[in-house]
Amino acid sequence: MARMTSFELPTTALAGLGTRPFGIYIHVPFCATRCGYCDFNTYTAGELGSSASPESWLEGLRTELDLAVEMIGSIPADTVFVGGGTPSLLGGDGLADVLQAVRSTFGLAADAEVTTESNPESTSPAFFDRIRDAGYTRVSLGMQSAAQHVLKVLDRTHTPGRAVAAAIEARDAGFDHVNLDLIYGTPGERDTDLDASLQAVLAAGVDHVSAYALIVEDGTALARKVRRGELPAPDDDVLASRYERIDQALEKAGLRWYEVSNWAADEDARCRHNLGYWDGGDWWGAGPGAHSHVGGVRWWNVKHPARYAEQLAGGVLPVGGSEQLSAADRHLERVMLTTRLRTGLPLADLDSTERAAAERAADDGLVQQTAGHFVLTDRGRLLADAVVRDILTVSEFLPSGG
Structure with a gap:
């Protein structure tokens, strides 16, 4: 086809x-x-x-x-x-x-x-x-x-x-x-x-x-x-x-x-x-409403199963929308996601302002520095979103709460 x-x-x-x-x-x-x-x-x-x-x-x-x-x-x-x-x-x-x-x-x-x-x-x-x-x-x-x-x-x-x-x-x-x-x-x-x-x-x-x-x-x-x-x-x-x-x-x-x-x-x-x-890999999301990501481009399918099937019956990929992630977008998502992992957020990924914010979080007992990474402490896991907001200083991107 x-x-x-x-x-x-x-x-x-x-x-x-x-x-x-x-x-x-x-x-x-x-x-x-x-x-x-x-x-x-x-x-x-x-x-x-x-x-x-x-x-x-x-x-x-x-x-x-x-x-x-x-x-x-x-x-x-x-x-x-x-x-x-x-x-x-x-x-x-x-x-x-x-x-x-x-x-x-x-x-x-x-x-x-x-x-x-x-x-x-x-x-x-x-x-x-x-x-x-x-x-x-x-x-x-x-x-x-x-x-x-x-x-x-x-x-x-x-x-x-x-x-x-x-x-x-x-x-x-x-x-x-x-x-x-x-x-x-x-x-x-x-x-x-x-x-x-x-x-x-x-x-x-x-x-x-x-x-x-x-x-x-x-x-x-x-x-x-x-x-x-x-x-x-x-x-x-x-x-x-x-x-x-x-x-x-x-x-x-x-x-x-x-x-x-x-x-x-x-x-x-x-x-x-x-x-x-969480590690920034590639994936194809198939099915109604599924999201995909390849090489910094994200797209998503139409949501309704009938519309999904109708478009494909005509040989058309059922893409409902897409976006090209900027370098800033990808950085923000990487910080958001890797902070939540036990392996932690690599120091090398942060600029000087962000590293200073992460060090303040360490002073507050929310993260600890281990093998070149900032890793959430037990208390930090309860406040993970707040930690990320403070590091990125872009609260509008993130929900409140732990």
């Missing part, structure tokens, strides 16, 4: 492509229900009606990957991450088809990390066996909490014990790398609820945990409930206390933080795909 699109990458962006980490992100936009806190680009069957389906999405995905290879060449993917939405709604065979689409276009590096997100309720031992046989190497499960009343506030449909059971099933299917996601600070959550969630996570024997403070996003059902006074907004002091509680429990169990919101049992357990984002 001939490519018919006005979107082109400059030769400067293509220079060095393949020498940096290269990943592929696949966005599955389907969900069985909409969680009250979620503002991701997702759609239920009722919202889509007959305008789009998993079949039309998969057909579009295959076409997009074909066009992507025409544009940048067949670069074996170091990592693949299938996210959403709820990828497990595709079933084991559907996810196998997704990975085959990547294999038949870009191909996979010999040691590629291949991850899929999954909702515990749409998985089973047979599901994990199928995707393991298909070539997936890593599973990320949305647990959020082990407390039923917390899950209810979040509008999560799975039962409290299902996430742990799913994690054990994934391990029994041969997955060495299994992640469980937690959300903390939900209105009504108690310390004992969080402790029970942590105990459940550790009982599952997973080698990776992600934990995120609840954010009330504009336009969500949760935001409307907070605005009406039906639920209290998350409290910053409570969020800080809960983060410390999580960190202490996971560190004691042998999972060490490697990014502010992520803990892993060892280096192999870290999510290489996300590290590619």
Whole structure:
């Protein structure tokens, strides 16, 4: 199929492509229900009606990957991450088809990390066996909490014990790398609820945990409930206390933080795909609303699955917008992202003013200087955004909070 699109990458962006980490992100936009806190680009069957389906999405995905290879060449993917939405709604065979689409276009590096997100309720031992046989190497499960009343506030449909059971099933299917996601600070959550969630996570024997403070996003059902006074907004002091509680429990169990919101049992357990984002790698994001980055150029697809499929059916890359990152943009993002990593922010990346600000943060006990890097202290992790704002002195780019 001939490519018919006005979107082109400059030769400067293509220079060095393949020498940096290269990943592929696949966005599955389907969900069985909409969680009250979620503002991701997702759609239920009722919202889509007959305008789009998993079949039309998969057909579009295959076409997009074909066009992507025409544009940048067949670069074996170091990592693949299938996210959403709820990828497990595709079933084991559907996810196998997704990975085959990547294999038949870009191909996979010999040691590629291949991850899929999954909702515990749409998985089973047979599901994990199928995707393991298909070539997936890593599973990320949305647990959020082990407390039923917390899950209810979040509008999560799975039962409290299902996430742990799913994690054990994934391990029994041969997955060495299994992640469980937690959300903390939900209105009504108690310390004992969080402790029970942590105990459940550790009982599952997973080698990776992600934990995120609840954010009330504009336009969500949760935001409307907070605005009406039906639920209290998350409290910053409570969020800080809960983060410390999580960190202490996971560190004691042998999972060490490697990014502010992520803990892993060892280096192999870290999510290489996300590290590619944080370390400034290249990736192609396929699917409705997916974002891509190659050589300092970022672009994003149209959001609605029907429009996505329609453009691809006409041989057009479904690009909704793009931007060329300036040197200042790339510097800002590098400081923002590397500061959050355990490896830290390289001193060599900072000018004299920024280095002086980082040294003041060290005097305040927020970072420490180690092997040519500024690394967040335990207290600094609670104030990571503030540390970055002070270093860059550009508060308008960054949210408030820890």
